[in-house]
Amino acid sequence: KTFVKWMFLATITGGFGGIVGSLFNMCIVYVTKMRNKNSWLIFLLPLGGLLIVFLYRICKMDKNSGTNNVIKSVRSEEDVPFLLAPLIFIGTTVTHLFGGSVGREGAALQLGGSIGEMTGKLIKLNENDMHIIRMCGMSSVFSALFGTPLTATFFALEVISVGIIHYSAFIPCLLSAVLSYKVSLLFGIIPETYLLPYIPLLSMASFFKTIAIGIVCAVVSIIFCVGIFGTNKLFKKWLRNPYLRIFVGGVIIVALTFFLGTTDYNGAGMNVIDRAVLEGKALPYAFLLKMIFTAITIGCGFKGGEIVPTLFIGATLGCVLGGLLHFNPAFSAALGMVGMFCGVVNCPIASVLLSVELFGSGGIVLFATVAAVSYMMSGYYGLYSGQKIVYSKLRTEFINIYTKKEY
Amino acid sequence: KTFVKWMFLATITGGFGGIVGSLFNMCIVYVTKMRNKNSWLIFLLPLGGLLIVFLYRICKMDKNSGTNNVIKSVRSEEDVPFLLAPLIFIGTTVTHLFGGSVGREGAALQLGGSIGEMTGKLIKLNENDMHIIRMCGMSSVFSALFGTPLTATFFALEVISVGIIHYSAFIPCLLSAVLSYKVSLLFGIIPETYLLPYIPLLSMASFFKTIAIGIVCAVVSIIFCVGIFGTNKLFKKWLRNPYLRIFVGGVIIVALTFFLGTTDYNGAGMNVIDRAVLEGKALPYAFLLKMIFTAITIGCGFKGGEIVPTLFIGATLGCVLGGLLHFNPAFSAALGMVGMFCGVVNCPIASVLLSVELFGSGGIVLFATVAAVSYMMSGYYGLYSGQKIVYSKLRTEFINIYTKKEY
The missing domain is CATH 1.10.3080.10 (Clc chloride channel)
Incomplete structure (x- = not known):
């Protein structure tokens, strides 16, 4: 059968x-x-x-x-x-x-x-x-x-x-x-899991701080989606030849790398994610730089995914927000990862399960909260223009629209 | 906003x-x-x-x-x-x-x-x-x-x-x-959580044993749904007066309780669930008796839910299956709870999350497996005839049908 x-x-x-x-x-x-x-x-x-x-x-x-x-x-x-x-x-x-x-x-x-x-x-x-x-x-x-x-x-x-x-x-x-x-x-591949150093209890304070992080993640998600697509459009407008386009994009990345004097923003950047989630340490502008690097790399024609950069942005952003909100920065970094992931792919259930598979079940309610808030507030933007959102995010209405990338 | x-x-x-x-x-x-x-x-x-x-x-x-x-x-x-x-x-x-x-x-x-x-x-x-x-x-x-x-x-x-x-x-x-x-x-209510004494690793053996438990849960789910509805129909056919119906039903429950000499099957039976999940102990026919007690109680007109009895049946059934399959009985009881829950309510995501909230994240893949198998194999039966199943369980087809209770 x-x-x-x-x-x-x-x-x-x-x-x-x-x-x-x-x-x-x-x-x-x-x-x-x-x-x-x-x-x-x-x-x-x-x-x-x-x-x-x-x-x-x-x-x-x-x-x-x-x-x-x-x-x-x-x-x-x-x-x-x-x-x-x-x-x-x-x-x-x-x-x-x-x-x-x-x-x-x-x-x-x-x-x-x-x-x-x-x-x-x-x-x-x-x-x-x-x-x-x-x-x-x-x-x-x-x-x-x-x-x-x-x-x-x-x-x-x-x-x-x-x-x-x-x-x-x-x-x-x-x-x-x-x-x-x-x-x-x-094949000897060891799956990523993070043992969070500290998981806050579910209190009114931690709940509202999580909501705040979710809202910021939603806004940054929109900027990221619009940014990637916008960069691509600009590149295509200015440089019609794809060889020239990718070459110039590559040169810009090399120049930026040299100007900053670090390779933190090249490649996947797993080490930066680890530092944010395990030690609660990240530079305040790291998320912004990663967004710029990723938008240029993908916008000019290089190949690869947007999810790991999204997790990078979420982790560093969350870490910084944690500092501002007096919330454990490592845990905030983890929240940021889940919130950003949900914001750009519009998949709340996968986001909740990602949090369980990466960070265990201790903070599951807060992770679900950050995913829910980020989902609701991130509008109909998304990384995948092939994706459809079938029901309204605000009402029980059938809408069946493609996700947007343009503002 | x-x-x-x-x-x-x-x-x-x-x-x-x-x-x-x-x-x-x-x-x-x-x-x-x-x-x-x-x-x-x-x-x-x-x-x-x-x-x-x-x-x-x-x-x-x-x-x-x-x-x-x-x-x-x-x-x-x-x-x-x-x-x-x-x-x-x-x-x-x-x-x-x-x-x-x-x-x-x-x-x-x-x-x-x-x-x-x-x-x-x-x-x-x-x-x-x-x-x-x-x-x-x-x-x-x-x-x-x-x-x-x-x-x-x-x-x-x-x-x-x-x-x-x-x-x-x-x-x-x-x-x-x-x-x-x-x-x-x-209000001082302490939520139920179970610290499972042992969580098996994800191996081919544990995976296939879990699938087997899922299949049995699916079959028992169908029997349970059909049984509750069938008992109700029989009661209504034989005893048209609702007072007489509930009185006779009550007398049968009292008689059965005396005949068995135990109150394990009266009320919610949380103690039996605890014994199955924490100590891995259950009588081999407990699940069957609980089905009979519940079908009679609800069928003759008493009020209350079917979920806790479902969890009771799942825990005792899983426990027994664990013994037969040489699988840890306490863990099997937990699998049985999740499998039966999914089989009768047709909610795989809630089932996976139930497993995380009751038993933690350690066995999540096996819990998802038991839920998935039980969902797929339990047909279009369900406890709630108001529920609709919108897509086929076997094909990517829109069907939008009410769940059945009759065989």
């Missing part, structure tokens, strides 16, 4: 997704180490950009919208082109090697979508089941990359059409995510 | 819901103690039944479907009659005092729905906002009774139309639930 069929399909997708995700994860970790050892690599960023544009051009994928393409394919009959997978794999690795400011989850979704597509095509699934298997792919690669199987599952279920959850994909996505997670452990 | 408006409304609803919920909770605890001290009280169960039928009759509420009425009112323009609140309060207390086998969450939802309705009417909200404030009420009383604010929030959001989540009610419900939870703490 259906259960056995999906056990089988999810095992294939999860296993394959787990292997690809783990290899990708190891590549990113490896090139990050290389870059940290050889600081001159940053100079090659503009050249790396040229390579990325060249690869996408010869594969005729330069018009493809990547992650949005995958998100839309779950809702429609559109196919995910297979070439997306190797291109985003190489593109993201190159961007990380030379120090562009990106994450890896955009790649996770695109790799996953392609893997799901391939598996589905191979077994000749009907269109209805193709939707589910694409979600399986997304959930499995996400899980291998972040080590958070439940967040991966609900992210895949929730991100496509916010407000509707296709539970028919629950078992398939969960099986894929868990298997993929186990595969990533076999 | 909307946020401030709902801060205000949710505070009123949450505060009021918290007070009513706490008083109700204390009543139930008090009458349970009374019954344990005075074992002769059980003999009065048939008379208590007569009182319940009499009260509902003089208030002309004997045709009202209670919980289903509240669930439907969130989706439609129907009103929740105010009288529902005092009647269900008294009815449930009487049933507990004399040892009927019921829970208290049916009462929570009805009390909450009425409180939301009243607050909304008082402030003259429009119909759109009435839906939200009814959910607030449900979430606040649920939260005060069970001490699980997040589960209460998502239960209210999820239970009405499974597959659709009206996030516009997220902030209002969460605020109400948190406030109500704090109020219940002020």
Whole structure:
């Protein structure tokens, strides 16, 4: 029956997704180490950009919208082109090697979508089941990359059409995510979890401070989404040639890095996140700089995700807000991560589960609060223009609109 | 703006819901103690039944479907009659005092729905906002009774139309639930949490054993839903007079209690749940007896919820399955609770959060697995015939059907 069929399909997708995700994860970790050892690599960023544009051009994928393409394919009959997978794999690795400011989850979704597509095509699934298997792919690669199987599952279920959850994909996505997670452990990947030094009790004070952090996260989320899209539009307007565009963008990142004299804002910046969440330390303007670096890197054409930068921004922003509100800065950093994540992807359930998988169950009510506030106050902005918000954030109304990026 | 408006409304609803919920909770605890001290009280169960039928009759509420009425009112323009609140309060207390086998969450939802309705009417909200404030009420009383604010929030959001989540009610419900939870703490109510003695690692063995428990939970869920409804139908067919019906039902419960020589199956039976989850001990047929007791108590007309009996059945069933599968029985009992809960209410997200709020984050992936399997395999059965399942459990298809209770 259906259960056995999906056990089988999810095992294939999860296993394959787990292997690809783990290899990708190891590549990113490896090139990050290389870059940290050889600081001159940053100079090659503009050249790396040229390579990325060249690869996408010869594969005729330069018009493809990547992650949005995958998100839309779950809702429609559109196919995910297979070439997306190797291109985003190489593109993201190159961007990380030379120090562009990106994450890896955009790649996770695109790799996953392609893997799901391939598996589905191979077994000749009907269109209805193709939707589910694409979600399986997304959930499995996400899980291998972040080590958070439940967040991966609900992210895949929730991100496509916010407000509707296709539970028919629950078992398939969960099986894929868990298997993929186990595969990533076999590859020796250690999932990120943070042991928070201090979790405040649920009191009126901590509740209202959390609400305040949620509101700021919502505002910064909007600025971030609008900023990324706006930078991209400006780049396209001024520099019509994509080679020139990415080259100039690369040069700006190199110049900024030198001007600041730190590589904190290049690559994923996990060390900065760790410092904020574990020690409660962050520079007051770090979140702003990360936003600028990320907007330029992605805006000019480099490849990679926006989620890890979002978590970086949330952690450093939260940390600073904690100081201002007389709230534990490490815990505030964790709240900021969850609040920013929810603000840009519009996925409250995945956000709550992310908090449990990263930080444990101690502060779950406060994490849910920051997610709820950030969700409600961040308007209909979002990172993925392929995403639809099905119900109004303020009324029980059916609206079914695409998320915006423009102000 | 909307946020401030709902801060205000949710505070009123949450505060009021918290007070009513706490008083109700204390009543139930008090009458349970009374019954344990005075074992002769059980003999009065048939008379208590007569009182319940009499009260509902003089208030002309004997045709009202209670919980289903509240669930439907969130989706439609129907009103929740105010009288529902005092009647269900008294009815449930009487049933507990004399040892009927019921829970208290049916009462929570009805009390909450009425409180939301009243607050909304008082402030003259429009119909759109009435839906939200009814959910607030449900979430606040649920939260005060069970001490699980997040589960209460998502239960209210999820239970009405499974597959659709009206996030516009997220902030209002969460605020109400948190406030109500704090109020219940002020009343000296200590929330149930269980420190599991052992949490197995996520391995292939534990994963497949969890799937097996999920499948059994799904089957037992269907039997339970069909059983409650079937018993009610049989009672109605054979005994058309409601006084006679509840009297006979009461006599049967008294007779069964004497025959078994234990009061384990009367009332909520929290002590049995505790024994299963903390010590891993349960009689192999306990779940079956609890099903029979509950089906008779509710089927003949007594008042109260089905959730606590469901948790009782899940805990004892899980415990026994743990023994058969060579799986830690206490942990299996916890899995059984979550699996049965998900099977009868069809709310996977609330189930996952319930597991976090009761048992912490250690076994979250296994709890999600048991919920997912139980959800998928339990068909379109459910406790609440007012509930709609909007998307197919097996395909990405829009179906929008009411849950069934008949086989």
